[in-house]
Amino acid sequence: MNIVATPMHSHATDNAVLAPNEGAPLSSHGLMKFYDGKCVLRDVSLELQPGSVLGLIGRNGSGKSTLIRAMLGLIELDAGEAQVFGGPALAMSDAVKEKLGYVPQQPDALAWMRVGQMLDYVGRFYPHWDRAYVEHTLDRWMLSRNQVLAKLSPGERQRVELIRALATRPQLLVLDEPAAALDPVARRDLLRELALRAADAGTSVLFSTHIVSDLERVASHIAFLHEGRLLLHTALDDLKERYARLQLPAALASQGPFAGEIHRRRLDHGGLSLVIERDADRDWPVIAREGEAHLDVLGLEDLFVEIAG
């Protein structure tokens, strides 16, 4: 399926720009997907609220790309339902496609075209095409208009696709591992662009990454995917204030599970490393007050490693 809107629609776009009450940009319920008898998505439900920036984090092979493709209706599901702006993802209308900017991890569309040719061609289908952004960013990201897409490195190819997606001024941006293709300067450019789009136009963003620091800057929400299962989905600020690591000595390690415990890992010397969550009164669970227990507030990266490592 091609995400680029078809030319037939281009004359009827004016009413499609900002229709109110059309549902969350992305909404998926109970997604299940098997490949060769192996379950790669296990009952995943995930929503992206308007104006939020959701970072999807997980190790390589955790199912991030599959989840993104499922949410956009690019693969068939074994169970569950995926909607984009309130309509079924598998039958996206051109009006919806026009509001969506999607960059896959390995883009391959229109590979025979030159960079400039492809951007000019695609730009014609989008009423809000931002030519100035294209020119400025091609330059800044060291891309030449004259190169054939098929001959670009995977990183360059994805940079061109990022420019293409951002130039359409979409209401919803979905980026699969965008950071992999970018050096630190270009990465910061992209994050800044996402922050400004969110501020100026309320653009909603879903992006996957395994580079935690990118996510910490610009995400408002975060979802942890681990072995096809969604472990956490919460506001980023909440996450940092709500979870901590608790180390327990060997003497306490045979007990539990404790109230507020969400993950445990046995340590070499027989002790335990737990990830714990505050209770409804925002207090740490009782076990944290044990004299021998040691509580560390965790940054996102440490929390990620603790749970997924």
Place this chain on the structure above:
Amino acid sequence: MDVSLLLIRPAAPEPIYRQIVGQLRRMIASGQLPPGEPLPSVREVAGVHAINPMTVSRAYSLLEAEGVLERLRGKGMAVAATHRRVQSEDKRMQLIEPHLRELARQARELELSPEPVLRRLGDLLEDEE
């Protein structure tokens, strides 16, 4: 206020909105940001530091609710005019209290006795002046 005065550490365990709140409180308490001083817009802070605009709004709203900042009609946020130029020592001590506790905790973990820690802290405080 120059937007680059804010120091954002995304990887710190402290959420970014709290980092902003803490830094602005300290700059205002010390008089570095005087009453009436305009603050950079949410968009500017978000753009310069590549952070989520909602994070910046949240920090500003918290400080507005505390009466530290006020919203100027059509002009964004500024340090509240009614805010005393420099807060009492008690107030300022409250602001640094969490950091002192953290320092004390780490010193105990390293089994340091108070004297050398206090001596070094004294030196650092003199240096900064």
